[in-house]
Amino acid sequence: MSKIVFITGASKGFGKLWAEALLKRGDKVAASARNIAALAELKAAYGDNLLAVELDVNSRENVFSAVNKIKDHFGRIDVLINNAGFGLFGTTEETSEQQARDQMETNFFGSLWVAQAVLPIMRAQKSGHIIQVSSFLGLTTIPLLGLYNASKFAVEGLIETIGSETAHLGIKTTLIEPNGFATDWAGASAVQTSSDITDYEPVRAAFAATGDNPDTWGKPEATVAPVLNIIDSENPPKRILFGKIAYQVINDVYTKRLEDIQGWKEVSIAAHGH
Structure with missing residues (x-):
């Protein structure tokens, strides 16, 4: 049976690649x-099987409007692939306030708004699968990606929590945690801070x-079969590294x-106080 899949950030990179495969x-x-306009080629090839939606995930109002449009058009949403996001490169100290806010606005709040908009539909269906594109940098950090690291750490906590809140309703969650891939994530889509501090x-x-x-750098096309596998699985992983x-x-x-946890076990237990 075919699925109804909603993919954010589908104009290029993983989003467009996975949309075409589906x-x-x-x-x-x-x-x-x-x-x-970036989806015109797919629309021409697949017609009514593709609904192209103009959306800036930073606007909660626009997100809810877009999700309602999708529900009206297809009748349901089986899978959400929360993929919209961008990279911010530079030291933490040199990151401006606006750059920091923009990073969290898209990578974290954008994911939150889309999840909140889709959840009522999935609750009514008593089924659904939220697949969040995170990063292996939601589990560890590397220098010069401080705010990006932080946004993905936040997304990890968000989606894990949603999973624990909705499992009894038949809703599944998966966090995909890629390393760097040869998309334009580190190119045209990226933002750079100043680099004045020697x-x-x-x-x-x-x-x-x-x-x-x-x-x-991983090969983006190699991710297609794993993503389809996750979507089709009856018991998809809570987390999967790519x-x-x-x-x-x-x-x-x-x-x-x-x-470290085991090495400091006695100190940790003593800190409880009784």
């Missing part, structure tokens, strides 16, 4: 973008060096965290 196999897709030059140089290795770098890094991070 349409190709016969699912119906509501694809949102700030500029729906004390951070060694950090900037080390960060730039990591991007020189092409093996660091990419070998994400797997290696997070495996090492969590091994070290468990060592």
Whole structure:
């Protein structure tokens, strides 16, 4: 049976790639973008199976209006892929107030508004699957992505909580946690802070060096089969890492965290007081 899938941030990158894969196999897709002209090619190819929705996820009012439009058009929403977001590169100290607010507004609040708009529909259906595109940087951090890291840490807590609140209603949640992929996330879609403080030059140089290795970046097309697998699964994962770098890094991070927890066990228990 075909599914009705709502994808935010579908004008390029993962969103557009996954939308096309779903349409190709016969699912119906509501694809949102700030500029729906970017979806014209898909619309021409798939006709009524694609509903192109102009949407800025920063506007809660617009989000609810768009979701109502999708419900009226398709009758239901089986899967939400919350994908809209962007990267903000630069040191935490050099991040402006507006840049910090914009980062949280889109990556966190945008995801919250879309989830809040879709949940009443899924509750009424007693079924649904919220798939949130997070990052392996929602589980650990790297320098020069402080506000991005923070936005993804917040998204992780948000979606995990929604999952615990709605499981009894037949609603599932999955957090996809990719490492870097060869999309334009780090290119045209990214925002850069100022870089005037020379004390951070060694950090900037080390960060730039990591991007020189092409093996660091995953191939976006390789994510299609895993995403379809997650959508079709009766028991989808609560969290799934995308990419070998994400797997290696997070495996090492969590091994070290468990060592720290166990190493300070007695102090932790003593802090309880009784």
